[in-house]
Amino acid sequence: MDEIIPDEIRESIILEITPTVDEIKQQQHIISTLTKALRIYSEEIGYAYSFIESQGSTGRKQTQLKGTGDIDLFVALHPQEHERTLSLPIKERNKALDRKLDSMVDDWFIPAFKDIEATNVLKTYSQHPYLSLKYLDTEIDVLVCFDLSKEELAANGPVTAVDRTVHHTRFVAERLNMQLREDIRILKSFVKACHSYGDICAVGQMGFTGYSLELLVILQNGLNNALHRLKDLHQNPIDIKGRSLDSLLKMPPFRDNHIFIIDPMDTNRNVASSFSKRSYDWVRLKTIELLDIRDGDIDDFRNLIIESPIPTDPLPSWLAPHCFAYTFRSDGLHHYTILRDKIHRYARKIASKLQNERTGETRFGNILYEVYFEGKQFGLGLVVERITASDTYSRKGPPIGIVGSERFSEVHDYSYKRDGYLWVDENRRWTVASDMIEDLIVKQNIEGLSFEEDSTEFTARVKNVIFRYVLPVELDFSVKGTV
Secondary structure: OOOOOOHHHHHHHHHHHOOOHHHHHHHHHHHHHHHHHHHHHHHHHOOOOOEEEEEOHHHHHOOOOOOOOOEEEEEEEOHHHHHHHHOOOHHHHHHHHHHHHHHHHHHHHHHHOOOOOOEEEEEEEOOOEEEEEEEOOEEEEEEEEEOOOHHHHHHHOOOOOOOOHHHHHHHHHOOOOHHHHHHHHHHHHHHHHOOOEHHHOOOOOOOEOHHHHHHHHHHOOOHHHHHHHHHOOOOOOEOOOOOOHHHHHOOHHHOOOOOOEEEOOEEEEEOOOOOOHHHHHHHHHHHHHHHOOOOOOHHHHHHHHOOOOOOOOOOOOOOHHHEEEEEEEEOOOOOHHHHHHHHHHHHHHHHHHHHEOOOOOEOOOOEEEEEEEEOOEEEEEEEEOEOEOOOEEEEEEEEOOOOOHHHHHHHOOOOEEEOOEEEEEEEOOOOEHHHHHHHHHHHOOOOOEEEEOOOOHHHHHHHHHHHHHHHHHOOOOOOEOOO
């Protein structure tokens, strides 16, 4: 198979996306400094642990991209020393673990870093409490896991959501060579250029994780095969056991999954289960574009593989009246993933109310939304099929002649018969989509976020996410003027 990216272009891209020697040294210095601080303080207060080790791309794998050296520092506990907690029923166990890990963050992690000039020190929560901070301009998460063997994981499953991560790191690191490491960096850079990478993606609620892309390259033996498999992933799962798409979809844990990258460390787990369909659909579209390049120059490849800022161009005239964007600002006390998930839940609620009347009749038609954030700013973008609705709508009542139809007629003395049913014409409260959206936005209180008036470049980027990345994969969506 011919190489998708010509050698001379590949070398140029690798040079652009690979961290410098100084960047890697800085990351290693940070890891060493934080690890030493945790070890010293653990000796002072008597906290026992199995190991402290950096996981993720900046750890043993060294698959990080230039300028993206976030660090995940794992503190592993001996399960034998927490047998009483781990033997509890699951609900009680999780509550006890929350209390235990909460106290570890308060009594160990935070005091350990008091002398290293860290900033943005914040106890936050995922499955269990952990610490996030910033040190030497690097974002760091300090998490607790249990030091479980592969056999223990296979037999009993993990205790925390990150117990498998150490084994993921070892699986990837043991299979890497220089060529595969470069291939992984190119694939990561490509997905980042699609704005569909990880939990900070602009397209969908969750994009591809680094581990999933590492598996794609390793299990497909290189970038070329990985890209071709990525294009067909919705039809052709990656599974070391060779199970078909149909057989995987019949398994209860997988019934709602749309793509599959089965974890080689746990073949009952789909690494891609949390990835948004929209993220995959957009990456797939761009993958086809990349594979279709013929005799391209460096700019053709760079435009697809190197991330560029989301544009701020004005929307086309056919879309602008249908697209709305609103900005919220974080109070800085909540982790961005918590706020992201809150806005997604909020957006689903707004979209449902806009789409239909309370009784189910169509109001403003189909609604698309997307959430985009950077720093402390969180944007909600909406595109509405119909920007206005008629003053009234017909509501379907019960079939004529059944028990209750007479009561319906008495309550609604203006009801009428049509197609074997009773109907009533109701007045709409909202006939202009923008008025309803603004009312819902103003009335909504999202803990950790405050609504702010904004017509800046940030808002323009929110709208461009909708226009450039969402609409191309939502092929059934169209915009109309009125009902």
